[in-house]
Amino acid sequence: MPACKVDHDASPQFSILRNFYRTHGYPSIDDDLAEAFQAIKQNVQANRCRTVPRFSAVLQGFLLHKYRQKNKAAREGARGGWRIYALFDKQNNVLYPIIVYPKKEMTDVPDRQIIDCVGELLKVLEQRHLT
Amino acid sequence: MNTTLTFDQMEASADRTLAVVLWVKHARNIAVVIVLFAVLNETLRMFLRTLSTDRLNSLSDEQAKGLNAKLQEIHGQLAGMLDHGAMCFLRRQKMFEWFIDQLEERAEDLSDIIEDLALSYNSAFRAIVSDCVKTVSSAQSAETVARV
Numbered sequence: 001m002p003a004c005k006v007d008h009d010a011s012p013q014f015s016i017l018r019n020f021y022r023t024h025g026y027p028s029i030d031d032d033l034a035e036a037f038q039a040i041k042q043n044v045q046a047n048r049c050r051t052v053p054r055f056s057a058v059l060q061g062f063l064l065h066k067y068r069q070k071n072k073a074a075r076e077g078a079r080g081g082w083r084i085y086a087l088f089d090k091q092n093n094v095l096y097p098i099i100v101y102p103k104k105e106m107t108d109v110p111d112r113q114i115i116d117c118v119g120e121l122l123k124v125l126e127q128r129h130l131t
Numbered sequence: 132m133n134t135t136l137t138f139d140q141m142e143a144s145a146d147r148t149l150a151v152v153l154w155v156k157h158a159r160n161i162a163v164v165i166v167l168f169a170v171l172n173e174t175l176r177m178f179l180r181t182l183s184t185d186r187l188n189s190l191s192d193e194q195a196k197g198l199n200a201k202l203q204e205i206h207g208q209l210a211g212m213l214d215h216g217a218m219c220f221l222r223r224q225k226m227f228e229w230f231i232d233q234l235e236e237r238a239e240d241l242s243d244i245i246e247d248l249a250l251s252y253n254s255a256f257r258a259i260v261s262d263c264v265k266t267v268s269s270a271q272s273a274e275t276v277a278r279v
Contacts, residue, residue, distance in 0.1 A: 011266055011267050013263050013266065050184070053190075055251060058260055060264050068239075085260070114253065118253055
């Protein structure tokens with residue numbers, strides 16, 4: 001099992017999103033993320049890790065990983081849950097979480113849902129930059 | 132062999148025969164559902180394997196959008212089937228539980244692939260990732276300088 005170091009303080013965007021969700025209906029986010037990072041530290045491929053395709057042009061040598069984590073605050077256990085995007089520095093074996101959001105169950109209009117989701121991420125990040 | 136049967140005996144015999152016919156019909160339905168679940172599960176497993184990161188990396192934006200439309204159609208059908216009331220009933224039967232769990236897992240994998248593809252041609256999300264790369268890179272540089 002390939003272990004790795006997880007640096008969850010390097011990305012201010014990640015901290016902003018984490019704080020936002022903690023105060024907006026997801027008080028268990030810290031516990032959920034701690035559980036995820038514990039598993040990922042032991043195995044970088046844990047939590048149904050996927051290497052996200054088609055981002056290499058903006059990644060400057062990092063790999064973009066996506067992880068799933070159960071959301072203790074959600075009613076549905078198996079479906080939904082947190083999605084965590086992280087930059088993986090393969091050379092130094094360090095993972096930098098950059099984005100976290102609660103995945104809702106996909107409905108018939110996933111494009112709309114994704115635009116809304118990205119819109120919410122942008123709004124949270126921009127608001128924080130203004131303060 | 133006694134060939135004289137009373138009406139009651141004939142009726143009881145008919146009931147027994149009907150019971151066996153219904154039982155066999157029920158068993159056949161279960162067998163058919165199990166085979167269909169197994170075929171669907173394997174078809175999805177093989178299909179998801181073809182959607183590797185390397186293959187998806189080679190797609191243009193237009194190709195990614197076209198493929199995603201198809202994937203959404205598959206996911207819509209699958210989600211509709213899994214959300215159907217009959218599935219709640221089948222899930223309670225031990226023999227179907229594993230198949231339904233597997234199908235849900237594949238639907239979730241497919242949903243993540245759809246999401247990743249859609250995000251990959253979403254310019255706002257690309258900009259967020261690009262910003263994050265810059266901040267993480269500068270944090271890395273600062274840490275290296277501090278260490279030196």
